[in-house]
Amino acid sequence: MQTVSIGSVHYTEMGTGTPVFLVHGFPLDSRIWGDAGAMLASSFRVVVPDLPGFGKSTLNVPASKQNVSFSMESLAGSLLELADALRIDRFVLAGLSMGGYVAQALYRNAPERLLGLCFVDTRANADDDTGKAARNKMIELIDRQGSPGVVESMLSKMLHPGAYLLDPALVERLRDIMLAQPPGTLRSACAAMRDRPAFFEALPTLSCPLQVIVGSGDAIAPVEVAKKIVELTPGARLDVIEGAGHLSSLERPAEVAEAIEAFVRSIEGKVG
Ligand code: MLT
Numbered sequence: 001m002q003t004v005s006i007g008s009v010h011y012t013e014m015g016t017g018t019p020v021f022l023v024h025g026f027p028l029d030s031r032i033w034g035d036a037g038a039m040l041a042s043s044f045r046v047v048v049p050d051l052p053g054f055g056k057s058t059l060n061v062p063a064s065k066q067n068v069s070f071s072m073e074s075l076a077g078s079l080l081e082l083a084d085a086l087r088i089d090r091f092v093l094a095g096l097s098m099g100g101y102v103a104q105a106l107y108r109n110a111p112e113r114l115l116g117l118c119f120v121d122t123r124a125n126a127d128d129d130t131g132k133a134a135r136n137k138m139i140e141l142i143d144r145q146g147s148p149g150v151v152e153s154m155l156s157k158m159l160h161p162g163a164y165l166l167d168p169a170l171v172e173r174l175r176d177i178m179l180a181q182p183p184g185t186l187r188s189a190c191a192a193m194r195d196r197p198a199f200f201e202a203l204p205t206l207s208c209p210l211q212v213i214v215g216s217g218d219a220i221a222p223v224e225v226a227k228k229i230v231e232l233t234p235g236a237r238l239d240v241i242e243g244a245g246h247l248s249s250l251e252r253p254a255e256v257a258e259a260i261e262a263f264v265r266s267i268e269g270k271v272g
Contacts, residue, residue, distance in 0.1 A: 008057055010057045012046075015046050021092070023079065025100075026190075027189070029050045029054045029181065031177050036256045040257050043264070047083075054185055070188050090112075093106060094117075094118035096120040098193060100119040107199075111208065119210065121213070123225055125199075146183040151179055159171065174247070206233055209236075211237050213239045214239075216244065218246045219246060226238060237266075239259035241255050
């Protein structure tokens with residue numbers, strides 16, 4: 001583990017070869033990629049960051065500023081700064097859910113840096129009015145109850161339904177990760193997700209290969225959403241991970257690592 005001074009982004013870097021960034025979602029941190037990242041590191045140079053404000057990373061704002069805010073673009077900018085600091089020019093970027101929105105923002109600003117995009121359990125639409133209202137409610141909940149309010153509201157939707165009965169250890173692991181995220185970060189992330197633009201219009205002419213991975217039981221970004229993204233993107237590949245919910249990288253790390261490995265190998269075959 002090394003630290004670089006871009007809002008103090010903490011990241012784990014493992015392995016050698018084609019660079020692959022693995023980006024977490026909301027309200028989470030790099031631990032959701034831990035096992036899959038370690039598996040991928042036997043083939044590639046894997047970088048797993050905590051986005052600014054999440055996990056062990058901090059936000060680069062004065063301590064006095066209570067309501068810190070960021071955008072998907074600024075989070076994407078922090079990934080580019082990390083890549084620059086690591087002297088990585090082009091890389092494959094896999095983002096889970098909110099991490100996918102960050103990947104979309106990075107593509108919008110710097111498509112030339114991407115060897116490939118991998119959307120994991122994510123969406124390409126913007127929030128509609130109902131979605132925006134739900135974000136505002138979540139912000140109010142965070143203001144009233146802090147991070148435990150988010151856990152209460154989201155924990156039961158994150159994993160495949162079977163996990164809540166069969167894998168209490170995984171549920172507790174997830175609860176710990178969610179509880180560890182600071183309320184100020186969660187608040188800013190809700191606002192940033194609420195205000196993000198759609199990505200659909202970029203899909204038909206995407207300048208790099210796209211992989212879409214989705215848990216068969218994803219209740220937040222369901223399989224139909226993944227299929228729609230693939231339909232709109234020429235040449236995109238779809239991997240449905242059986243037995244996983246919204247957090248396929250945490251729930252089925254071996255299957256997700258295998259799917260990403262096949263995708264990156266296909267890119268290496270084309271460029272090398
Ligand atoms: C996530 O998992 O990152 C979030 O559920 C994404 C969202 O709420 O849109």
